[in-house]
Amino acid sequence: MLLSAYLSKRFRTQAGAGERQNGFVTFIAKASTIGILLGVAVLIVALSVINGFEQQLVHRLLSVVPQVEYVAPSRPIEQWSSKVENLQKQASVTGAAPFISVNGMAQYKSDLKAVEVRGVSPELEKNVSSINQFIQGKLIDQINTEEVILGSQIVEQLALQRGDSVTLLIPQVNQTSNDILAPKRVTLTLVGIVKMGGPIDSSAAFIHLKKAQSLLGYDEQQVTGLRLQVNDVFYAHQIALRVGQTIPDYVYISSWFRTQGSLYQDIQMVRTIVYIVVFLIIAVASFNIVSSLVMEVREKQSNIAILKTMGAKDSTILATFVMQGLTQAFVGVVLGSVIGILVALNISSLFNWLSQLAGANPLQGVYFIEFLPSKLVWQDIIVTIIVTFTLAVLATIYPAWQATRVDPAKVLGN
Template sequence: MLLSAFISKRFRAHSGHKDGQNGFVSFIAKASTIGILLGVAVLIVALSVINGFEQQLVHRLLSVVPQVEYVAPNKPINDWQNKVKLLHEQNGVAGAAPFISVSGMAQFKNELKAVEVRGVEADLENQVSALNQFTQGRLVSQLQQEDVILGQQIVNKLGLEIGDPVTLLIPQINQQTSKLLSPKRVSLKLVGIVNMGGPIDETAAYIRLDKAQAVLGFTKNQVTGLRLKVDDVFAAHQTAMRVGQVIPDYVYVSSWFRTQGSLYQDIQMVRTIVYIVVFLIIAVASFNIVSSLVMEVREKQANIAILKTMGAQDSTILATFVMQGFTQALIGVLLGTVIGVMVALNISELFTWLSNLAGDNPLQGVYFVEFLPSKLVWQDIVVTVFVTFILAILATLYPAWQATRIDPAKVLGN
């Protein structure tokens, strides 16, 4: 192995000369190294961004949107206090809270905006939602009877500021005929603003649970739904179906997979596409090693023949050219890993700087984050490096094997 490493080093040094075919072989070798470098760096950065979006999905979006909901389609749920306590005692449930949800309109002066009004019980809501982390002004736990918290985009649409009066128009339904009546006007004061940077900001309107009960004519024990926070968000659907069996009421069972599942599936699909595309790029760069080694074997036929006449074994020749290709891959992998890790660790700041420079943030108002998240997972780096080395070694086997088949008598005779 030491002899093979020495010969491989001498071959590389000779191939570095810029004369004729030597220079062209050197160019192909460097091109394959650069291809591997770029492939590894891009894969590490892309996977880090995907991991960052998945992390933000769990810790940002899923900490606010309901993970599991039981919604009464017709009659309200009675005796919610005991049912919340019962749900909280189930395995896999981290918290439970009641809510009243109704669609309505928010009005300020002559402007109107559609909203989803949610009446929440402050103390219990904090157990199932991290809404306070994204609220400016008064928090949900501090809501008074005549207070309302609205999403940032609603505030922007209506031109509101904290302290302004807001009118909520709540539809009324005749329980006897199921016909819509004229909406009920509820005058409130804006005391807080939800700013998550996503679609929630377009519709969110929070009021106290007892206020919503009074508006809809419910008793203190009646709500339209119950909400859960689960220990494992990725098992939310299974938990929802299992735990829901303890509720005697007729309810619709819903988990975040129904409301936000497409976003999670998109993230996983992009991860798969990135793996396939970038590994194909690495594969193409790795098999450029085949071209460079095949040309080098042809160029070094006389050297190989002399080595064989001096007693070099086929295994030595094979190892020499395997090391030649492995070294090209090693340089590309090491540089690509360093560049990829450095970019992945600083891509959030880089994206913010470029957005400020361009004066436009392409993520604002579109996704649930306004920045480019990144989470470096070392397992991804290990898999990337391992697969790249495997592809590089496979690419070196055929040219190295061809080198062992050279007949010294024919070559030296010519």
């Protein structure tokens, strides 16, 4: 009776220990699956947001800001019409237009605001800029010499409304003595408001090219610069250097890489950081697969030994544990992909809802857009899945190999 009670107690103790160990192994396995799930979901969402910013950079900001500019540093460019015609014939150039740019002040009543006055040709500006889609009111190709279009932040700061008369103060310099003269004042009617959600809203003032020429004392064929639109914005600098050789005037060559290049580099840097950080998270989750499988092998040594005595091959045992680890990774990848895709498709609406709930938009006044863009690229999802499964396979090899080294004689003998 005493021996029976002792053996019964011993078996219950071993069973309880086995249950606790099995529960811990299950917890580690679930933790690795959840880690892979979170890593895949975060990577898909983060890359979608980065792709969205890059898309908005190209189709929103770079469709409005100058992609390529040739600016005369001292003397104006002569015979601009023939030069624009020549530029439009160059390879990789999709549009060309003249402009006159000068810093000035906008005044309404007693309030003043610094602006960049830009005289543009209504007929040609649409070939190099998509600014019209961000204008409320009269478009650029519809303005006359007595009208002006201002950025929305300028309008707000000066408390203007469409139809109000606003005064532009243009600085004057004596060309012979370089003395600063009294600024020239011109009163124009506000007919349009640029609302883009970027720096243009706080600085842009568009007027007719002929009006700018008269303010600076230029004739009809004189301008301060020429602007291009190219077919590939990421090669804008190379195109600018090549096409600039066809201009006989002495000009400064400028591309969007000089004015907005840091923003593009920031986007690419963030993309690289996201890849590194999230893949490290996935690697840690894959390491949990190693831990769970190692403990699983230790727990199932007697079962493995029995299978080996029954004739099971090492390749069968190896494949069994590899498939067990891949199953954990597969569940994590599938659920993570589904969650990541759903969040990426709705993150813009979710961001707007959270901004309204918090009463503040963290992107307002910081970036060239005031919303959180998202663009799903299926290649990113495929790369994420392939890399995750590769890490999972590597994580299962060692524990599965350890399972094939179990010695049935030693295990069953003990």
